[in-house]
Amino acid sequence: MSPLAIFFFFFFNLSFASNTIYNVQNYGAKSNGKTDSSKAFLSAWGSACASTSVSTIYVPRGIYLIRKAYFNGQTCKRNAISIRIDGTLLAPSDYNVIGNDGNWITFENVNRVSIYGGIFDGQGASLWTCKNSKKNCPEGTTALAFYNSNNIVMNGVTVQNSQMFHILLDGCNNTKLQGVKVLAPGNSPNTDGIHVQSSSGVSIMNSNIGTGDDCISIGPGNSNLWIEGIACGPGHGISIGSLGWESKEQGVQNVTVKTVTFTGTQNGVRVKTWARLSSGFVRHVLFQHIVMSNVQNPIIIDQNYCPNHESCPHQGSGVKISDVTYQDIHGTSATEVAVKLDCSKTNPCSGITLDNVNLSYKNGRAEASCVNAAGRASGFKELTSCL
Known part of the structure; x- marks a missing residue:
């Protein structure tokens, strides 16, 4: 055995022995x-x-x-x-x-x-x-x-x-979740799979999530998130928000969501904010290489979020949404309007990009609806006229 091999042999065994x-x-x-x-x-x-x-x-x-x-x-x-x-x-x-x-x-x-x-x-x-x-x-x-x-x-x-x-990850940095499984029935209320807030440098990779609420929910104060290789369903999709409940709130930025399959979910990729006077922002977000299979709302921005129509002042959302890209998203929608961008009347969405988005409804092409949203679209004529 060479001197170098002997060194590594003893080093390995010393490291193993030191692990109590x-x-x-x-x-x-x-x-x-x-x-x-x-x-x-x-x-x-x-x-x-x-x-x-x-x-x-x-x-x-x-x-x-x-x-x-x-x-x-x-x-x-x-x-x-x-x-x-x-x-x-x-x-x-x-x-x-x-x-x-x-x-x-x-x-x-x-x-x-x-x-x-x-x-x-x-x-x-x-x-x-x-x-x-x-x-x-x-x-x-x-x-x-x-x-x-x-x-x-x-x-x-x-x-x-x-x-x-x-x-739940709250105030966490440089955290990696890989090969995680989350399992709960579709009718289990408020059972988000993974919720991240006030965190940075979090990656969620190669995981299967089925639950009764959001597969992954992204709260305020997050930055530099990487989500890749996710199978979501049942559940409510991957959601940024809900944001804007507090009058002063940290924003969300630098989020990548890629190579995800949504199966029979309520939503696909969603950004949601309360219609309240508040601070905060969502910016530099990429949704890429995503497959939708019978998803009710494949792409949705909802800045008038108000579950059960309770405790909502119906003000214009103060959360500013900008620089959000949807790229290579295809599959089937369970509803005719597959792309719904319902943005704030006081802070319209800007810099929205839809590139190679191809969603179908039944045997035809799905529709798109845009309110207070500006940007560009290619590869989907309904989207081109929407933005």
Whole structure:
């Protein structure tokens, strides 16, 4: 063996040996799906957080009941912690156990935390039934939330049946989600797949999302987002907004959404803002290489957003939308008007580009509707006359 080979051999083994494994079962976690293992998971986190070496928290096969867990990284001695999950984390089936606590599993102030594999099951069915019957129900909890965190990686993770949002990124930077699955029925209310707000440098890649609300929702204060290789359906599509509820609100800029397939969704690519006097903006957005399959509203800008016609002052939206490009979008619309650009009367949309957009309705070409929108279109005569 050459001296160089010997060096790499010992370097590899030294690196492997320095990775300390913390098995949650050694801290009392039970894989029977009945015993609350919250404390065991938190204890394993505490040990990994206190370690000065590279640490891995390991969750073996089985089902682990977690009532609620909060992982704080503010005092961790070493930033890099991996969590490798071969099992399923299960929320309580009774939604009253968590109530209105906000989140089921929370990470806050963590850096370089990576989660590989595993299933997070929010068991939200009983709350959905309550909400769909219009009873007085709790708002529900987000399944997996990250706050004020950097360099997060999620790979091969499944999050399913959340009471509300499945994955929340709030105040996160340089975060990568890849190979993620989000699974919930189409009639599950307010169960957004992935919601991102006040974050920068987030990428969501090669993921399958089916849920009862937006597959991916992009809130205020986001920049430099990259979304690629997404299969969306059922759900409400990929949405920027709703924006403009607050009078002073941060904008959204530099967003790329490409190589996405929407199947039977309520919307495809959407920008929505409340019709309220507010600040904020949406600019430098690219929707590219997208396939629509029987989508109700394939391309939509809605600046008069007002669900159920409640709490809406019907003012002109103060959110300025500019430099939005739709390129190589084709497929089928479930409604005759496949492109609907309903922009603000006080802040008209500008710099809208539609290039090679080819959408059909039944056996003919779909229609387009534009209000207060300016830009250019090519490859679709109905769009050319619309803008």
